[in-house]
Amino acid sequence: MIHHRPPTPADPAARPGHPAHTAPAALRGSLTARLDDPARAWLDRALDEAADHPGTHGPISVWELRLAEAGRRCGTEHADAVRVLILHAARADTAALDRVYRQGTADERRAVLHALPHLVPGPDALHLVEDALRTNDTRLVAAALGPYGARHLGPHDWRHAVLKCLFTGVPVDEITDLARRAHGDTELARMLGAFADERTAAGRPVPGDLYRVLALTAPPHADGTGIDGKET
């Protein structure tokens, strides 16, 4: 028996405290309120150290050490937010983010993906999103489709990522800017239709999320009353 987790109903953008969608100052505020005293003291010290000693020092910088132990210091459920705050405090650039990702556990890699929209203005870190999308770890696939991926993924890779979510059971609510990017995307509509046909031919169920995405691909109305009236 596979232990399915119920799909996440909420749009992550609407989830307060989501580390990819919340500005670091607000993220720190909401996190601080939820940590116990020892964890809060540890976090304060870790962020001060990162701010005072950013960059690379010796075989492992002190802020990278704090990244590694964030889960056991603050609790697994807070580790993503803590790691994003440490990366932000250390002003990690693309090279540092690349190293942390390459040397990271799956949890640390996910935190790097969440940190990208706060730290990398252009597409320089897109290769990390592409790496995460090649995995079959649904936590990484979902994180890759956050604000940074939404902004920088090209149409072909983005469409395949949407399809991968449907294949692997990542709720499409995890995909940032899904409605905006899907709107008027006739190629995505074709791919979704072909996938539905394939499932139907096999006598297998079509994922419910597929029809939701398909509806979002509807082209803009000729009278200009589409969602944003913009062709994709």
Added chain:
Amino acid sequence: MRIFDPHIHMTSRTTDDYEAMHEAGVRAVVEPAFWLGQPRTSPATFLDYFDSLLGWEPFRAAQYGIAHHCAIALNPKEANDPNCTPVLDHLPRYLLKDRVVAVGEIGYDSMTPAEDLALEHQLQLAADHGLPALVHTPHRDKLAGLRRTVEVVRASELPPERVLLDHLNETTVKEAKDSGAWLGFSVYPDTKMDEERMVAVIKAFGTEKVLVNSAADWGRSDPLKTRRVADALLAAGFGEDDVDLVLWRNPVAFYGLSGRLDLDSLTTGATHEGNSILRGGE
């Protein structure tokens, strides 16, 4: 019944095994780094393997409601290969990670000078990183190997109370127990230990600091041997509390020495999003 398998190589097992293990009561495992059957030729392949123990494998386990932790080390056999030993320089950054609950498996295979060096070095790494150590005892010349292992542990900075001596049997259990270390037994279909011999050893030496594992890997082995031992203990008249001590509380206590054991996800049900091991195209 809740079972913690303190030594199993899930990398070599299938999702069918995870499913059967969960059905049998297994809720937590520790996967120590080991030899893959095919000799490695460079440190780089160790790094990919360690990354898998901290990435894909815990994800896979979580799909079946099993908490996965790991132990990281250069294994005894490959400690003899100069193509592999440079991986020792990479271990410190792995030993910092969440979910790394021990250095292991280390110890002796053929009792060579190279193995001496690797064992001493990695016991020191365990002491430096606040981790316990999972120490394999050799299959050949076992009692002599156990004695030499205990000597090296005694000479190290790692106290024996933070060492699990594994693959013990009738000939080595007494001296291992006298050393103050934790006592690991691997139960196999036809080598190492079996269920009935395990019951006899526990009758003779008690349940204190005793851990039972399947050590299941790519060879002839059985990931459900932990459950078989639990059933054999009950059939022999041991109580449920004895079984829980050996198959859950002792491994939790030993790996809990790391401060990194995270079993909360088991009680909250918060594992991972999505459902899975589905490949694109399925």
